Amino acid sequence: MQPLSVSLWRGTSNGQFARYDVPRQPSQTILDVVTYVQRHLDSTLSYRFACRVGMCGSCAMSVNGVARWTCRTHVSKVIKGNTLEIAPLANLPVIKDLTTDMSAFFDKWAKAKGQFTGDQTRDDAFAIVRPDSEKRLEADAAIECIGCGVCYASCDTVTWKPDYLGPAALNRAWALVNDERDVAQTERLKAVAGDAGCHACHTHTSCAERCPKGISPTRGISALKKLTAKAAIRGELD
Amino acid sequence: MKPSTQAKLWYWQRISAMVLALCVLIHLVTILVAVKGGLSGAEILARTRGSALTLVFYGSFVLACAVHAPIGMMKILSEWTALPQGAVNALCAAFGAILLMVGITAVSGVYRG
Numbered sequence A: 001m002q003p004l005s006v007s008l009w010r011g012t013s014n015g016q017f018a019r020y021d022v023p024r025q026p027s028q029t030i031l032d033v034v035t036y037v038q039r040h041l042d043s044t045l046s047y048r049f050a051c052r053v054g055m056c057g058s059c060a061m062s063v064n065g066v067a068r069w070t071c072r073t074h075v076s077k078v079i080k081g082n083t084l085e086i087a088p089l090a091n092l093p094v095i096k097d098l099t100t101d102m103s104a105f106f107d108k109w110a111k112a113k114g115q116f117t118g119d120q121t122r123d124d125a126f127a128i129v130r131p132d133s134e135k136r137l138e139a140d141a142a143i144e145c146i147g148c149g150v151c152y153a154s155c156d157t158v159t160w161k162p163d164y165l166g167p168a169a170l171n172r173a174w175a176l177v178n179d180e181r182d183v184a185q186t187e188r189l190k191a192v193a194g195d196a197g198c199h200a201c202h203t204h205t206s207c208a209e210r211c212p213k214g215i216s217p218t219r220g221i222s223a224l225k226k227l228t229a230k231a232a233i234r235g236e237l238d
Numbered sequence B: 001m002k003p004s005t006q007a008k009l010w011y012w013q014r015i016s017a018m019v020l021a022l023c024v025l026i027h028l029v030t031i032l033v034a035v036k037g038g039l040s041g042a043e044i045l046a047r048t049r050g051s052a053l054t055l056v057f058y059g060s061f062v063l064a065c066a067v068h069a070p071i072g073m074m075k076i077l078s079e080w081t082a083l084p085q086g087a088v089n090a091l092c093a094a095f096g097a098i099l100l101m102v103g104i105t106a107v108s109g110v111y112r113g
């Protein structure tokens, strides 16, 4: 098989693409391609991965212009002709090569009140949450997020409004809104309302389209808009 | 703008959108049903003159427009321009007031024939 012609981003935001020839393998993933370059062609290449099986969320990159989890993306699925262009995720500062600084991304989870707040101790009995209750099903759908940042990199609203909390943080907040044990719901609704929060979302669903876990942050964000409106009208957000 | 104000504006935008959707539908269907073989302005005015139904229906239509459009404008202006929020708010309030005035003038004109 003809080798792949791979362009990888090198340097910081002022960097440029460098081209490498990588042997084609059956069932090859994008992460395999990047790893080949680092192990055989240029050991100074920086990139991130850990689990290689779609669980840790650390390997996301922009592949031919689309954000993807690279460990579970087969070359055959995304290749254009014989070429691949691999860049760091959009909407995040580049540290070096394919690694981005994800601090802002995770700080926004904290800002959206993405931490669980309970009022029980280890001496209390387990909370009983019915697995088929509406809230539990909503939480189940949102909770599978692996924090990969694919949705965040795919959201145009984040691009033009850098303080927007973004799809992943709001999806996290939505998961907790549906946690019957959580006691900080009003603070959470306050944290996610407004034009840096759910009200900035344009509902254009790029996040849902690209999320490798099949989550729809858009759905949760729309629900947050309704909930915050109800709370605002009751005067709970003031 | 305060998050609670944003949330309330979103609510009003939603409600007005529902009213608008209904009004546009009724408006279009009425045109299709009413215009059979051509209608003149005089003929329309003959029907609408003094009609309370026309007044209430188009009055609600105008009101929904005057609520809905400025909220949307506000979003666009604050995302696409560097105008300070105060200026955006003032511009949009003025835009809403103009829509309301022009709309009410038109509706009352049709009512009075």
Ligand code: SF4
Binding pocket: A154, A155, A156, A157, A158, A166, A167, A200, A201, A202, A203, A204, A205, A206, A207, A208, A217, A218, A221
């Ligand atoms: S639906 Fe909302 S969060 Fe998702 S990509 Fe669009 S603007 Fe961003």
Ligand code: SF4
Binding pocket: A144, A145, A146, A147, A148, A149, A150, A151, A152, A167, A168, A171, A210, A211, A212, A213, A214, A215, A217
């Ligand atoms: S919502 Fe999906 S795309 Fe976004 S961070 Fe979580 S897993 Fe990744």
Ligand code: FES
Binding pocket: A049, A050, A051, A052, A053, A054, A055, A056, A057, A058, A059, A060, A069, A070, A071, A072
């Ligand atoms: S390396 Fe863990 S998700 Fe890809």
